[in-house]
Structures are given as structure tokens and as C-alpha cells.
Amino acid sequence: MRPTGAMHLGHYHGALKNWVKLQNEYPCYFFAADWHALTTHYEDPSVIEQTVWDMFVDWLAVGIDPSKSTLFIQSRVPQHAELTMLLSFFVPLAWLERVPTYKDQIEKLGERGHDLHTYGFLGYPLMQAADIMIYRANKVPVGEDQTAHVEITREIARRFNHLFGKEKGFEEKAEAAVKKMGPKKAKVYRELRKKFQEQGDHVSLEAARELVEDVQNLTLGDKERLYGFLEGGGRVILVEPDVLLTETPKLLGLDGDKMSKSYGNAIMLREKPEDVTRKIRTMPTDPARVRRQDPGNPEKCPVWNLHQVYSDANTKEWVVKGCTTAGIGCLECKQPVIDAINKEIAPIRERALQYEEDPTLVRNIIQDGCEKARDLADETLRDVREAMGLNY
Ligand code: SF4
Numbered sequence: 001m002r003p004t005g006a007m008h009l010g011h012y013h014g015a016l017k018n019w020v021k022l023q024n025e026y027p028c029y030f031f032a033a034d035w036h037a038l039t040t041h042y043e044d045p046s047v048i049e050q051t052v053w054d055m056f057v058d059w060l061a062v063g064i065d066p067s068k069s070t071l072f073i074q075s076r077v078p079q080h081a082e083l084t085m086l087l088s089f090f091v092p093l094a095w096l097e098r099v100p101t102y103k104d105q106i107e108k109l110g111e112r113g114h115d116l117h118t119y120g121f122l123g124y125p126l127m128q129a130a131d132i133m134i135y136r137a138n139k140v141p142v143g144e145d146q147t148a149h150v151e152i153t154r155e156i157a158r159r160f161n162h163l164f165g166k167e168k169g170f171e172e173k174a175e176a177a178v179k180k181m182g183p184k185k186a187k188v189y190r191e192l193r194k195k196f197q198e199q200g201d202h203v204s205l206e207a208a209r210e211l212v213e214d215v216q217n218l219t220l221g222d223k224e225r226l227y228g229f230l231e232g233g234g235r236v237i238l239v240e241p242d243v244l245l246t247e248t249p250k251l252l253g254l255d256g257d258k259m260s261k262s263y264g265n266a267i268m269l270r271e272k273p274e275d276v277t278r279k280i281r282t283m284p285t286d287p288a289r290v291r292r293q294d295p296g297n298p299e300k301c302p303v304w305n306l307h308q309v310y311s312d313a314n315t316k317e318w319v320v321k322g323c324t325t326a327g328i329g330c331l332e333c334k335q336p337v338i339d340a341i342n343k344e345i346a347p348i349r350e351r352a353l354q355y356e357e358d359p360t361l362v363r364n365i366i367q368d369g370c371e372k373a374r375d376l377a378d379e380t381l382r383d384v385r386e387a388m389g390l391n392y
Contacts (some may be wrong), residue, residue, distance in 0.1 A: 003032045005051035007058040008266035009341070010259030012101035012348075013251040013309060014143070020063045022141060022244075028069040029135050029373060032060065032203045033208050035074050035081075035127065039120045040109055056362050058269050061352035072369035079377035083130040084123065086384060090163060091156055093125055099125045100148050129153035132241050134242065134377045139244040150243045157238040165237050181222055205392055238380075249309045256302035260353040270349050280306075280338045285330045286323070295326045310340035 007016065022028055033054045038045060052073060059071065074080055096102065102125075106116045132140055132153050140150050178189040213223075252258065253265030260266060267276055285303055289296035298304035298320055307319050315336050322328030355362050385391050 001033060002036050003055050006054045006268050006270060008261060008265065008268050009257055010251050012062060012269055014248050016059065017063045018141060018246045018248060022224055023065060023068040026139065029137065030069055031072045031074050032056065032062060033074050036124065039124050040114055040116060041082050044368060048248040049194045053359065053362060056366060057352055057355045060355050060362065061269065061348045066365045066369065070369045070372045071366055073366060073371040076370040077373045077377055079374060079381050080130050080134055082381060083384065084127045086125055086388060087130055087156055088123065090159060095152060095155065096122050096125055099152060125149050125152050129156045133157060133238045134380050136239040137241050138378055140241050140376055141246060145336050147243050150241055153239040157240045160238045161236055174305050185222060213274055237383050251307045252302060254279060254302060256305065256372065267341060269345055270352050271345060276341050280334050287328060292329050293326050296323045298323050301384040303337065310337050
């Protein structure tokens, strides 16, 4: 996660709550992506430090448990940078340019004064791929909007394994195995292999599959063997990750827009109860409900979005009925949400206290996490360097 400072309820429902659950199912690696912050906010690095520590306090306070998960800072594990650079040698520019968010972000953030026509910003998805693959992660918990980034990671892993995953003596082994398939099939294999080599290193596994599919009279087993041979020996050094999609409720901001601290429409995880109460009591409602006796429509009211997340079926029914018949007032309608939010964040605020009071505690947890991350990243890099001929 990019360091954005203290976290709000949108982060909690959109990601953190799920992370707390995931740590009981998988060994998890969660990190503050401080280099990523620099890809878009390189003009103002001074905010990074505080935002990183504030973010960690919230992670710990919501229940991310350092005895189960590894928490660390990206820039403290320079192995990410080495892998990013090694990948950069063979990843075509076109792959990066076609990431859907690339042009979109250049325009959007450009309007806010960030010039993103930089080498680093174009390389953003490459760095993300390295972030994932350096831990040989096989699952990445992301939202729908991030699936393209995981997909490009898969392509990069495939290309790497194809280019550098060849076993030594593979050609001879393949030749001997194909011979056993009989002279006709051996001929097919040689022809395919030639075609494959002619196309150079740009052949993907899909292309290999297409070539093999075109050949008549091959059994399924023969086909599988041929895929393997055409791929070139198929040693998996970098793992292709899968997306781990989890349905999360969309919690909007107090004005019905996306929740964001910079829009001033957020409730923070460490918000005081009186501030939660004030913020909800003053939040806008259906504009058609000017007076208490005017009926309203929950669909046009941002409070309804909060009820969707926090209220049970009975309460929701009470809201719909009360709102549309002007049977309840807006302040009355807001009270169950105020109570639910305060109940949810009270233990978070309480757990945060010990970390706020003792920053060294947080620093030590993160230092341990960085060490663990570096050890694992080193293992992957050793294999990568060896595969790329750099272990001399
Ligand atoms: Fe919104 Fe509730 Fe007021 Fe209806 S009664 S407008 S849902 S706050």
C-alpha cells in the first residue's frame, strides 16, 4: 500500500479488514510502497516519513499481527530495485504503455500539477511486478481496478522463465525424448522448434500453444510434451501470481464521493467519538428532504451508503420506511450509524494508543519485518542472478 498517512474507514473496509483475515490463511507480506509514492509525488518527499509511520500504526491497530504477517518498507529492501532493473532489460516498452491506468493517470494527475512523463512512472507496473515476484507470491489481494497490474506481472514472469529458465543440456534431452515419440512426430517437433526459434525471443507460451494446436494427429500427451519442449525446458524461477479478489463493501465518503482525506469527507480510524458524531450529524442527506415532514429517498442520500455497510436488515427496513414516509427525522436515522462506527473504531483507537506512545515499538516491528523480507528476497534474487548468468 502506498503510504497515505493515517487510514480511514474506506481503507479499513476496502482492504485492511480483509488483510486481517488473510493473515490467518496465508503467510502475508504487507509493505509501505514508499518508492511508489515517489513515482507521482517526487516533488514533495518530505511527507513520506510521517505518512509511513502513521500508516503502520493503523495497520497494527486494526489487528495486523506481526507474529503472523511480515510488515516492512519497500525502500529498506533494495532487492526490489535490483529485480526491477533486471526485468527492465527484457520487458517491452509497449507492455508498460498499454497498462490501462497509465495514460489515464498522466492526464488526471497532470491536471493537478504532477508531470508524469517520467521514466519512473512508466516503470511503475514493472516495479510492482518486482514487488510481487521477489517474494514468489502466488496470490495478490487487489481490487478489480488493479487486475491489469497482476496480469502484466504474469506476462513478465512467463517471459523471464522462457528466456532464462532453460535447463542446461535441454536441447539434447528434448531431442532424445521426441525421438521416442516416433520419426513423424520428431519431424513435427523439429519444424516447430525451428519456427519457434525464427520468431526469436518474442514467442510467448500462447504462441507455442498455437503452433502445437495447428499440428494434426497429436495425442494430448504429445501436445503437453511439445509445449514443454518449445518453451525451452520450463524451469519456473519467477512465479506467476494470481489475483485474490475479495468482495468488499464500497464505503463512500460523507458527501457520497470516494472517501479520501484530501477531499475532507473521511472518517479516520483513530477519530474521536465526539468527532464521529459531529461529522455524521452534519453530513448531507437527500436534498429533497428540506423539512422534517418532507419524505426522502435513501437512494439519493449518502447516509444510506453507511447503512448498507453497518446496519442489519431490520434497521435498513426501518430507514427505508421512515425516510420515504417522513416517519423519522434524519438525525434519528443517522444515530444507528454513529453508534456502529463508534463501536467499530473504539478498539482500534485503543490498540493504537500503545503504538502512538511508543514509536520505538513500531520501528522495531518494522525493522524485524524488513530483515525477514530481505532474506526471502535474497533467495529469489540468487536464482534470478544465476539464471541470467550473473553468479560469477
Ligand atoms: Fe437520508 Fe435517513 Fe434522512 Fe432519509 S432519513 S434522507 S436516508 S438521513
